Amino acid sequence: MQVLLLLVAFLLTTLSAFSQKNYITLQVPGRAEFCKIDTAGRSVLPSGRYVTPAGQSLRITNDPFGLALSPDGTKAVTLHDGVLTVLALNGRTQATRVPDYAGKIPSPVSGATFLGVAFAADNRTAYLSNGDKGRVIVFDTETLRATDSISLDGNGYTDSFTSDLLLNGKELLVLDRANFRLVRVDLATKQIKASIPTGRQPFGLAVSPDRKLAFVANVGLYEYPKVPGVTPTNKDTMMLKFPAYGAHTKESREGVEVEGRKIPGLGSPLADEAMSVWLVDLATNKVVSKLKTGVQIGDRTGARMIEEAEVVGGSSPNSIVVGSRYAYVSNATNDNISIIDYRSKKEVGTIPLKIDPKLDRYRGLMPFGLTLTKDQKTLYVALLAFNAVAVVDVQTRKVRGLIPTGWGPTRVALSPDRGDGPGKTLYVTSARGFGAGPNGGKGFVKPPQGTYIGDIQLATFQAIPVPDAAQLATYTKQVLANTYQAVTVTDNGKNPVPVLPRTRTSPIKHIVYITKENRTYDEVFGQLSTGKGDSTLARFGVGVTVKSRISTKRGAVGRTTDQPGDTVTVTAADIMPNHTRVARQFAYSDNFYCDSDASIHGHHWMMGTIPNEWVEANAASAGRFDAFSKAPGRRFPKSSGAIDPEDYNEIGGLWEALERSKISFYNFGQVNEYAGNYEEQFDTTFGAAQPVVFPMPAAAFRHTSRNFAGYNTNVPDQFRMDQFEREFTARWLPNGKKPAKERLPQLITAMLPNDHGAGVRVEDGYPYLHSYMADNDLAVGRMLNFLSRTPYWKDMLVIITEDDPQGGVDHIDAHRSILMMAGPYVKRGYVSHTHANFGSILKVIYNVLGVPYVNQYDQTASLLQDFFTDKPDLRPYDAVLPDVRIFDPVQAMKPYKKNFDWRKIQKGPEMDDRADQRADHYRQQNEGN
Structure with a gap:
């Protein structure tokens, strides 16, 4: 008997060993660490990647998207959002912010800038893009004062928007992105001497060494028309209630009839005006060549499939540098550089930015700023999404190595040649530097720039001695080590989340991905003793005190002390009790971070799209959208809650990946907030109306509810x-x-946005900012209460997160936010300390549903298997009501003449109640009339 037992034990052990498989995964190096800033060592970013900038790093104002060096190499000027920095480069680098925080140095740009900055030959005068103001500012870097300005308006042009610019002898060449033109300005007279048409949204500018040929990189894809019939006075009734079509479709090319009107098409994404490089002969002011650089959308020449997926995103050519014969163009979306022979006026080659065999299959570099050595043998490329500068050997067309930078390098420049040889110092600007760090909590000292995430997150200016081969090899190893580690993971087949996609089947069959708006970890979860929180910041927790000042004006509530009226205090209020309850009953992370600063980034990241240089530069610059302007570029894409065609990654993001893999999905409310949206209380079918014809990503368009209000905080x-x-x-x-009409999709995305917050509305049941949080909390509770009482709960996973953290503060990092998971296969009462970001969430989705990764951020994200158990617990979730003194759902639903039936909500879906179904049917019919 004992021998038999030993034999059985041996066989079980052997079978277990055979059932286990080892997989090599790529995961971020900081997966066991919290975010931190260590300017003298290694900083941990929200992505879990490290940054260790080479050379000397100086922290300057956030988002430097323009950079110029003086001809003698003693100064640099960086251009930020309404700010510039003047840097002295002799000896130890010193920086002066203009305007300064003390208010002694005035702003020369009136809060508007965009990309362009150039130095005059006197090493003193700088020309600055005034962006949205449509001017060029002449600036004295010695006195730190503006000396003149040049308007681009006039001669029939209005609403100009100054983009990139450069000095060309005795003239300025300036791009006007609003009017799709190149402007030539005579510096002696300050007059415009020529306006030359360009492609859409001209972005990057360069000139040949002989000053005879100008190069313009156009990042715009479409010219977006106004919706027919819309005027400034009828926009609330004539706007489109839902996008007319998906992008890059027959309907988007030719137009379609919807809502009783013929909606014009956008034409072909392959048009010469779309994402192209134009060459302009400055002797004749004529465009002499229009080149489509990079990989093209739906390429018809045989290169249609990239990495087994059709190309859906344009190449996004953005920056140009010119040598004696060749010009080099960075194609952000394709991770490559185009080579143009400008004598023959043709594209003659491509430099693929291959950096590591483990990563090269996926995109994730986003090449942006460029500079070329004087001998034209080496090209330096700022990799916006990879936190490095690529050193490219021009002759072999290969990457020689990588130099570590701060987070999000934007521009790169070489010190000018001197008598002792070629430029020996590389200057690099990075948009987010070392990251944000904490912006509140015990012991936090408010810095002069403030506490808002976009302000506290300083950029870096690096001065790096040009590395030799040995140093470059060391730098390269460091960059790769900062990005990922190859981790062997043993899969015994029990964890519901496979280690890699398509390695085995998960018991989880349905995922509901709920996204919310703008909250940090501490302000919601700071009270939880099981997590790393600061309870003093938990303003939206439970048992909190809420104060507000009620204005004497009927129906209005203010929150500032300068308003008349009495202070109202509500004590022991439970603002977001369902969040706390879900976190305690299921699982949450105290080490999750949004990659985003704001919605314009967040809605890209969480849907699997890396924001490109167009998104980043627009997010860092004020720009007036005007649907009724004569300037076509004023109807420019700058979505905060959607993804524009200019933003699509090469093979798309989550939507496209699901559709390619034939994974069923359905969307409630995502990708609804386009530029110029009109959001009113009764815009309830989509949440917003459009005055301009913007398309939706085609995959999302095909799978989105037509009767769910997306982002619109006027709607409860x-x-x-x-x-x-x-x-x-x-x-x-x-x-x-009767069985269900349809099978539940494998992935459902749903937006519950009201924790974004908005202005108080007493008459609608929102007497405090906290009211929006309570509304959102109740909706989250209702969602889980409902889902956990459906037949699908037994194999469901619910993921709950935020699009960005900009609304609050956190004592660990301004990017730290909310991640909760719920479902039978989620551990009960668990806190995950694994460093996580949006890539980690997407990795869960892709691994469970068997979808190949889309980009390098999915590929290298932390693996969140620790959230899960192989022993399902089917107990449902019971929602609770937040404090009615803070938010009264009955009052909130009154404008819609709808009841709030709490008892019915608690019961969950009544799948067999035909009377209820009949009543609901007629209610819907009446609503449609």
Whole structure:
């Protein structure tokens, strides 16, 4: 008997060993660390990657997207959002912010800038892009004062927007992105002497050494028309209630009839005006060549498939540097450099930015700023998404190595040649530097720039001695080590999340991905003793005190002390009790970070799209959108809650990946907030209306609800939950003896945005900012209460997160935010300390659903298997009501003449109640009339 038992034990052990498999995964090096800034060592970013900038690093104002060196190499000027920095480069680098925080140095740019800065030959005068103001500012770097300005308006042009610029002898060449033109300005007279048409949204500018040929990189894809019939006075009734079509489709090319009107098409994404490089003969002011650099959308020449996926994003050519014969163009989306022979006026080659065999299959570098050595043998390329500068051997067309930078390098320049030889110092600007760090909490000292995430997150200016081969090899190893580690993970087949996609089947069949708006970890979870929180920052927790000043004006509530009226205090208020309850009952992370600073980034990242240079530069610059302007570029894409065609990655993001893999999905409310949206209380079918014809990503367009209010804080999250429950029930739940009409998709995305917050509205049930949080909290509770009572709960995973953290403060890092998971296969009462970001969430989705990774951020993200168990717990979630003194859902639903039936909500879906289904049917019919 004992021998038999030993034999059985041996066989079980052997079978277990055979059932285990080892997989090599790529994961970020900081997966066991919290975010931190160590300017003298190694900083941990929200992505879990490290930054260790080479050379000397100086922290300057955030988002430097313009850089120029004086001809003698003693000064540099960087251009930020309404700010410039003047740097003295002799000896130890010193920086002066203009305007300064003390208010002694005035702003020369009136809060508007964009990309362009150039130095005059006197090493003193600088020309600055005045961006949205449509001017060029002449600036004295010695006195730190503006001496003149040059307007681009006039001669029939209005609403100009100054983009890149450069000095060309006795003239300035200036791009006007609003009017799609290149402007030539005579510096002696300050008059415009020529306006030359360009492609759409001209962005990058260069000139040949002989000053005879100008090069313009156009990053715009489409010229977006106004919706027919819309005027400034009727926009609330005539705007489109839902996008007319998906991008790059027959409908988007030719137009379509919707909502009783013929909506014009956008034409072909392959048009000469779209994402191209134009060459302009400065002797004749004629465009002499229009080149489509990089990989093209739906390429028809045989290069249609890249990495087994069709190309959906344009190449985004953005920066140009010119040698004696060749010009080099950075194609951000393609991770490559185009080579143009400008004598023949043709593209003659491509430099693929291959850096590591483990990474090269995926995109994730985003080449941006360029500079070329005087001998034209070496090209330096700022890799915006890779935190490095690539050193490229021009002759072999290969990457020689990488130099570590701060987070998000934007521009790179070489010190000018001197008598002792070629430039020996490389200067690099990085948009986010070492990261943000904490912006509140015990012991936090408010810095002069403030506490908002975009202000506290300083940029870096690096001065790096040009490395020799040995130093470059060391730098290269450091960059790769900062980015990922190859980790062997043993998979015994038990964890519901496979180690890699398509290695085995997960018991999780359905994922619901809920995204919310703008909250940090500490302000919601700071009270939880099981996590690393600061309870003093938990203003939206439980048992908190809420104060507000009520204005004497009827129906208005203010939150500033200068308003008249009495102070109202509510004590022991539970603002977001469902968040706390879900976190305690299921699992949450105290080490999750949004990669984003704001919505314009966040809605890209969380849908699997890396923001490109167009997104980043626009986010860092004020720009007036005007649907009715004569300047076509004023109808420019700058979505905060959607993804524009100019932003699409080469093979897309989450939507496209799911569709390629034939994974069923459905979207409630994502990608709804386009530039110029009109968001009113009764815009409830989509949440917003459009005055301009912007397309939706085609994959999302095909799978998005037409009756769910996306981002619009005028609409209660309770209304959204009613919409969600109604459509979910009608589509995917059985009715009596009848089976469900459709099979529940494998992935559902849903937006619950009201924790963004908005102005107080007493009459609508929002007497405090906290009211929006409570509304959102109740919706989250309702979502889980509902889902956990459906037949799908047994194999469901619910993921809950935020799009960005900009609304609050946190004592660990301004990027730290909320990540909760719930479902039968999620551990109960668990806190994950694994460093996580949006890439980690997407990695869970891709691994569970068997979808190949899309980009390097998915590929290298932390693996979050620690959240899960192989022993399912099917207990449902019971929602609770937040404090009615803070938010009254009955009052919030009154404008819509809808009841809030808490008892019915608590019961969950009544799948077999035909009477209820009949009543709901007629209610929907009446609403449609």
